[in-house]
Amino acid sequence: MSQPAASFGRPVAPAPGAAAPELRIARVRPQARGMVWPAVLLIALAGAVGYFSGNLPEPFTDLMLWSAAGIVVLLLVVLPYLRWLAHAYTITTRRVIETSGLLVRRRGELSHIRGYAISETRGPLQRMGRSGTLTLSNGVDPLLRLRNIPNVSLVHEVLADQVEVSQILAHRDSHSMPTIPPES
Numbered sequence: 328m329s330q331p332a333a334s335f336g337r338p339v340a341p342a343p344g345a346a347a348p349e350l351r352i353a354r355v356r357p358q359a360r361g362m363v364w365p366a367v368l369l370i371a372l373a374g375a376v377g378y379f380s381g382n383l384p385e386p387f388t389d390l391m392l393w394s395a396a397g398i399v400v401l402l403l404v405v406l407p408y409l410r411w412l413a414h415a416y417t418i419t420t421r422r423v424i425e426t427s428g429l430l431v432r433r434r435g436e437l438s439h440i441r442g443y444a445i446s447e448t449r450g451p452l453q454r455m456g457r458s459g460t461l462t463l464s465n466g467v468d469p470l471l472r473l474r475n476i477p478n479v480s481l482v483h484e485v486l487a488d489q490v491e492v493s494q495i496l497a498h499r500d501s502h503s504m505p506t507i508p509p510e511s
Contacts, residue, residue, distance in 0.1 A: 347420065347421075347496065348420075349419050349420055349421045349422075350419060350420045351417060351418075351419050352418045352419060352420060352485060352489070353417070353418045353482070353485065354415055354416070354417045354418075355415070355416050355418075355473075355476055355477065355482065356411065356412070356414060356415050356416070357411065357414055357474055357475035357476065358456060358458040358475040358476070358477045359411065360452070360456060360458070360475065361407070361411065361475075362407065362408060362411060365403060365404040365407050365408065366404075368399075368403055368404060369400065369404045372396055372399060372400060375396075376392060376393065376396045379392055380392060380393075406429075409429055410429060413426075413427060413428060413429050414426070414427040415427075416473050416476065418482070418485060418486065418489070420439075420489065420492075420493075421438060421439060421440070421493070422436050422437060422438045422439060423436060423437045423439070423463060423471060423473075423486065424436045425471060425473065435469070435471055436471075437463050437465060437468060437471045438493075439486075439489045439490050439492075439493035439494075440493045440494065440497050441465050441467070442465060442490055442494060443463045443464055443465035443490065444463070444464050444465070444466075445461055445462070445463055445483055445486055445487060446461070446462045446464075447459055447460070447461055447462075447479060447480075447483055448460045448461075448462070449479065453475065453479075456477070457477065457478055457479070457480075458475050458476055458477050458478070458479055459475075459476060459479030459480075460472060460473065460474045460475065460476070460479075461473040461476060461479060461482065461483060461486070463486070
């Protein structure tokens with residue numbers, strides 16, 4: 328049985344009974360809105376260090392100024408950026424995967440084939456930035472919250488489509504399996 332040609336960007340459905348490869352549809356990070364304050368702090372700190380460098384009173388040295396600025400940058404700019412960078416949501420043709428953590432990696436996933444309810448929550452700032460929080464619940468596994476997802480409406484639509492496609496393929500494959508007659 329031949330399969331129809333795929334339109335732009337849409338993979339061809341696998342033949343009945345054939346294993347479908349897991350393809351990555353999207354990988355998103357939480358919206359970078361939380362990185363505004365570390366960026367403002369970095370700019371203010373650079374200005375302050377530039378102003379006070381060479382102009383400090385006698386008991387203080389420039390080495391103390393640069394050391395304090397380095398510690399502040401490390402704790403309040405670099406660590407929040409690395410924490411944001413380490414948090415990602417991956418949507419594949421089979422599941423949704425959340426990974427997070429700098430030192431201890433945490434991973435949660437939810438399979439499309441089992442089906443799940445999707446609820447969308449958007450606060451006032453999230454509505455202005457077209458982001459939001461999606462909560463996925465299948466009633467068995469713990470909730471999976473995708474927080475501050477950019478373009479949340481599109482991600483919501485993609486997840487709903489993937490659940491539908493996975494269930495259609497599972498139903499089709501369950502009915503296309505050949506039955507083996509019992510041996511006598």
